Amino acid sequence: MLNITPSAVSRALHNHPRISDKTKSAVKKVAKDLDYQPNHLASALRSGKSKLVGIIVAKTNSYFFSSVVENIENELNKNGYNLIITQSNESFDKECRNIDTLLQTQVDGIIASLANETITFEHYNKIKEKGIPLILFDRGENDIGVDYIGIDDYASSNIVVNHLVEQGCKRIAHIAGYSHTRIYKNRIRGYKDALKKHELPEDEDLLLEGSLTIEDGRAKMTELLKLPELPDAVYAAGDYAALGALQVLKEHNIKVPEQIALVGFSNEPFTSLVSPSISSIYQHNKEIGKLVAKQFLLRVKDKNYKPVLHKTILEPELIIRDSSRKHD
Amino acid sequence: MLNITPSAVSRALHNHPRISDKTKSAVKKVAKDLDYQPNHLASALRSGKSKLVGIIVAKTNSYFFSSVVENIENELNKNGYNLIITQSNESFDKECRNIDTLLQTQVDGIIASLANETITFEHYNKIKEKGIPLILFDRGENDIGVDYIGIDDYASSNIVVNHLVEQGCKRIAHIAGYSHTRIYKNRIRGYKDALKKHELPEDEDLLLEGSLTIEDGRAKMTELLKLPELPDAVYAAGDYAALGALQVLKEHNIKVPEQIALVGFSNEPFTSLVSPSISSIYQHNKEIGKLVAKQFLLRVKDKNYKPVLHKTILEPELIIRDSSRKHD
DNA sequence: ACCATTAAGACAAACGTTTGTGCAAAACTT
DNA sequence: AAGTTTTGCACAAACGTTTGTCTTAATGGT
Structure with missing residues (x-):
């Protein structure tokens, strides 16, 4: 030297x-x-900062999650952080194990979106005890008391119902997610309140909770078609469920949107590819990713900044496509 | 104590x-x-093994890549490894930077699939110089001289052409990827040789190279429709291109598969969702992921095992759907 | 009973940084 | 010119493991 x-x-x-x-x-x-x-390892060992950030999502091969993650990565890379991406596969157990693994890897923070199965939150306390930042997005819970970025699910339902009413629909069904998950609960609340606002009757038969997979969508749509009085619109809380519903509708030769209009949720790429293309709620994937990253950076830069909690709620946007457009 | x-x-x-x-x-x-x-960091520092594996793919939000990565993750997690996932966005520069970042993070090995832009390979020498294992999958090159797992692209084209000929097609077009990428070159070779085998004339107008995006598929299909003699089948080397082609065909009220049959590549989820559903080549995503992981583990366990190179080539599988099924 | 062998664990160095403290020289003050 | 502050860097400890070598005690062989 x-x-x-x-x-x-x-x-x-x-x-x-x-x-x-x-x-x-x-x-x-x-x-x-x-x-x-x-040598990052030596530096990490001495300084206590690994410059690694753990991510937990349900599935990386959903468009919404992967594009959020993509944007988080871009932002954090700029700041010298690398991502360790794990998936829970919607399983509570796997989520717990992922947390353990990430903590063992000495990540500087964790960014997560809860698995569908997750209804208790003690496992997240481990993270808080370690004193590293935890940021939740999309599927997060108020109970955990950490920063959160997501869209306004309640408002989403309002927008959807408003749109459908505008198209002349009067009997709007909702294929919903399980109400134990906050976001789906909010979508249900929004749906009900919007119906009230428009002075439409609330019919229990028109509200069906489920897992929102394609198969679930098919099953729920089949049920709806058995009703004595058919709905004239279906609002599904997930695009895959909407797709399943669409398949059933086509099989029954029911015209979409003329006889039954259809709206999905998440704006998965296929919604614009099927025919008729499916209207859907866009969740601002890019924006969410960027905001999550920024919030994380804020937290790591200012450890003592604890007291204030940041919940960022984005306004959703309805992408209107053929499945719900009765007139131009 | x-x-x-x-x-x-x-x-x-x-x-x-x-x-x-x-x-x-x-x-x-x-x-x-x-x-x-x-403390993994301390252990890593002392032992020189970080138990981290770097992954470089073009895009995590393609179904093929994300399911391969998912399976790699599962296998490697069992062995105490964690993944750092990066994406090149098909950019050569980003790929180089990703390699640097991963090496700085002291990963124990790198698993990669080349970006479309990548046509030179010096940057991969850095990895070999470090003495850590490098495994390529799907988009790999023979020149780099490392282990590789992928499907037999040449055979894929054979299978597709055989199938189309069986359906009675005699004028088969190929919307191809850029031939500087080995896998696309092989698909082109397979396509040409299969035509010869069936004694079908080789027509230059029917072979179009491109980026295989939706837009590219649309453009190439539009070109094909301008030909004095239309093809009676289109084999696209990527599903997105196939989708673009399908859109154009529908817009021109050309019946698929009756007038023009269509086959794609990769078996992206949407191929089964659109109508008509698109026949496509399944690349054994799960299998590839598992094999990549196993090959990696072999390499890290036995450093001196260098001399022998492992190229694992899987047989592709054609999933026949409505877009190419003229009779049952 | 003496030497050889093995077993069980102590000792200490090392991995490559970061960081608090110490200390000399330089620069500034009056 | 003497005291004070600042500057620029050396020194050494520390992060929490892993690993080669040494030591002591136990076991075995004859």
């Missing part, structure tokens, strides 16, 4: 004020020449 | 033969009681 201690080198590379500009530039030059690669 | 040195504890937890069973169980009991969590 050039007669200098490791500590001086470290400080030089980090632009410590107590190092002269001359040695700084000298050190940096040598670093370049020798193609010096800092 | 219980009057024992850290070294003894470490060895006890790792079942070192020179530690008595008595102390081993004692140590493990205390570890349980105290909820001891080993």
Whole structure:
């Protein structure tokens, strides 16, 4: 080297004020020449910061999650963080194990969206006890008491119902998610309140909770078609369920949207590909990813910033497609 | 503690033969009681193994990649490894940067699928120089000289052409990927050779290279429809291109498969959702993921195992759907 | 009973940084 | 010119493991 201690080198590379500009530039030059690669592990060990962020989502191969993650990655990479992505597969157990794994890996923080199965939250306390930031998005709970970014599910339902009423629908069914998950509960509340607002009768037969898979959508639509009085619109709380419903409608030669209009949720890519294309709620995937990343950065930069909780709620946007457009 | 040195504890937890069973169980009991969590960073620093594996794919939000990654994750998690997932966005530059980032993070190995833009491979030498395993899948190159897992692209084209000929098609077009990428080149070769085998004339107008996006598929299909003599089948080397083609065909009121049959590639979920559903080549996503993981584990366990190169080529499977089924 | 072998674990160095403290020289103050 | 502050860096400890070597005690062989 050039007669200098490791500590001086470290400080030089980090632009410590107590190092002269001359040695700084000298050190940096040598670093370049020798193609010096800092050892992240050693740095992490000593400083306690691994520069790794853990992510837990239900499934990476859903468009919504993968595009949120993509945007989180872009933001955090800029700040020297890398992502460790795990998936819960909607399983509570796997979610718990993922948390353990991530904590063992000494991540600097965790970003998560809850599994469908998750209805208790003690496992998240481990994270809080460790003192590292935890940010939830989309499927988060108020009970955990951490920062959250998501859309206004209640408002989404309002927008959907308003739109359907505008199209002339008067008997609107809702294929809902399980109401133990907050977001689905809110969508149900929004649906009911919107009906009231428009002075439409609330019919229990028109509200069906389920897992929102394609199969579930098919089953629920089949049930709806057995009703003595058919609905003239179906609002599904998930695109896959909407797709299942659409399949059943086509099999029964029911015209969409003329006889029954259809609206989904999440704006999965296929909604614009099927025919008729399915109207759906866009959840601002990109925006959510960016906001999550920014919120995370805020938290790691300012550890003592605890007291204030940030809940960011985005306004949803209805993408109107053929499945619910009765007139231009 | 219980009057024992850290070294003894470490060895006890790792079942070192020179530690008595008595102390081993004692140590493990205390570890349980105290909820001891080993510090991966310290372990990584000392042992030189981070237990992290880097992944580079073009896009996580493609179904093929995300399901491969999902299966890699499952396998590697069982062996104590965690994944750092990065995406190149099909960009050569981003791919280079990803490699640098991963190496800096001291990953124990890298698993990658090349970006479309990538046509030179020096940046992968950095990985080999570091002496850590590199495994390629799907989009890999023979030149790099590393283990590879993928499907037989040449055979895929054969299967597709055979199927189309069986359906009575005699003028088969191919919307191809750029031939500088090996897998697309092989699909083109397979396509040409299969035509020869069936003694069908090879028509240059029927072979169009492109990026295989939806838009590209639309453009290429539009071109094909301008030909004086229309094709009676289109084989697209990617599902998105096939979808674009299908859109154009429907807009021109051309019956699929009666007038023009259509086959795609990758078996993306939407292929079964659109109407008509699109026949497509299934690439054994799960199998690929598992094989990649196993190959990686082989390599890290046996560093000196270098000389032999493993190329695993899976047989593709054609999923026949409505878009190419002229009779049952 | 003496030497050889094995067993069980202690000891200490090492991995490559970061960081608090100490200390000399330089710069500034009056 | 003497005291005070600032500057620039050296020193050394520390992060929590892993691992090669050494030591002591126990076991075995003759």
